[in-house]
Amino acid sequence: MRLPAEPASSEITDPQLYLRRREFLSRTALAGAVALAPALACAEEAEPGRPLEGVKPGPYGTDEKRTPFEDAASYNNFYEFGTDKSDPARHAHRLQTSPWDVEIAGEVAKPGKVGIEDLLRPHPLEERVYRLRCVEAWSMVIPWIGIPLGNVLKRFEPTSNAKYVAFQTLYDPDQMPGQRRAVLDWPYVEGLRIDEAMHPLTILAVGMYGQVMPNQNGAPLRLVVPWKYGFKSIKSIVRIELTRTQPPTSWNVSAPREYGFYSNVNPAVDHPRWSQKRERRIGEFRRRETLPFNGYAEQVASLYQGMDLRANF
Numbered sequence: 001m002r003l004p005a006e007p008a009s010s011e012i013t014d015p016q017l018y019l020r021r022r023e024f025l026s027r028t029a030l031a032g033a034v035a036l037a038p039a040l041a042c043a044e045e046a047e048p049g050r051p052l053e054g055v056k057p058g059p060y061g062t063d064e065k066r067t068p069f070e071d072a073a074s075y076n077n078f079y080e081f082g083t084d085k086s087d088p089a090r091h092a093h094r095l096q097t098s099p100w101d102v103e104i105a106g107e108v109a110k111p112g113k114v115g116i117e118d119l120l121r122p123h124p125l126e127e128r129v130y131r132l133r134c135v136e137a138w139s140m141v142i143p144w145i146g147i148p149l150g151n152v153l154k155r156f157e158p159t160s161n162a163k164y165v166a167f168q169t170l171y172d173p174d175q176m177p178g179q180r181r182a183v184l185d186w187p188y189v190e191g192l193r194i195d196e197a198m199h200p201l202t203i204l205a206v207g208m209y210g211q212v213m214p215n216q217n218g219a220p221l222r223l224v225v226p227w228k229y230g231f232k233s234i235k236s237i238v239r240i241e242l243t244r245t246q247p248p249t250s251w252n253v254s255a256p257r258e259y260g261f262y263s264n265v266n267p268a269v270d271h272p273r274w275s276q277k278r279e280r281r282i283g284e285f286r287r288r289e290t291l292p293f294n295g296y297a298e299q300v301a302s303l304y305q306g307m308d309l310r311a312n313f
Helices: 016-025 088-094 115-119 149-155 196-198 250-255 295-304
Strands: 102-104 113-114 125-135 140-150 166-168 189-195 204-208 222-224 237-243 278-281 286-289
Touching: 113 115, 115 204, 125 222, 125 278, 140 149, 149 196, 149 237, 166 196, 189 196, 237 250
Parallel strands: 102 237, 140 278
Antiparallel strands: 102 113, 125 140, 140 204, 166 189, 166 237, 204 222, 278 286
């Protein structure tokens, strides 16, 4: 299924954010590498990681121009490694991503802890070109590689009591130096309603741009929910729990007035500190209109029929 094209660019943006990104990319120090996903460096040309074999095109995607790999891998929000967008690329090489186990718990008939390789079997990896929309009014278009989350959850046989899915990031301040500061209540947690988690657009991603996931982008396993803001895409997942009640989420706990549980892209609802009506694609000077549900309304709007999306933001 191909998604409709976005409106033409129409408004000139302040170039300071772009210039700051280029200044960061011009630095020359390389951060090193780890076995599963080499950390990218503060360099103009990003170092490629290990290719992923046997990836097939997924059923969803967009024909929009893809964000350059070096931009997507060097301009990140991953507070476990620092609050500046350049910090993850500097520090994520500390993270050892193999071996990696994920615990599946809660309202399932078959709970357990499994290695990431067994978690993903037997489904083939898919490439899906999705938009990523950040709440600060910037966006990217990234070719993610992963499998539908719903396919994973079905293996563990959710019970009829499973109404939500909760996720948890690794907590290890030795590897994740940002966790030494009380910026958030660690470990990072996130959640979806069960029908959101089972929707075919929602994927567990292990790679991007044809290669294993760079550490700073959430290696070895992250969530991608393309109609929601990027902070819902929890990274470096170690636990998935199916629950009866709505789970806490890190940004909602930290700032409930600014970050709701649902976090659907809704240009009609401004963030208290900035407008959501327009966005700037990384690498562009011009802003474009923000689309409801990040352009995926045709696929997901029915999930929220009858809900007040201003109250449930």
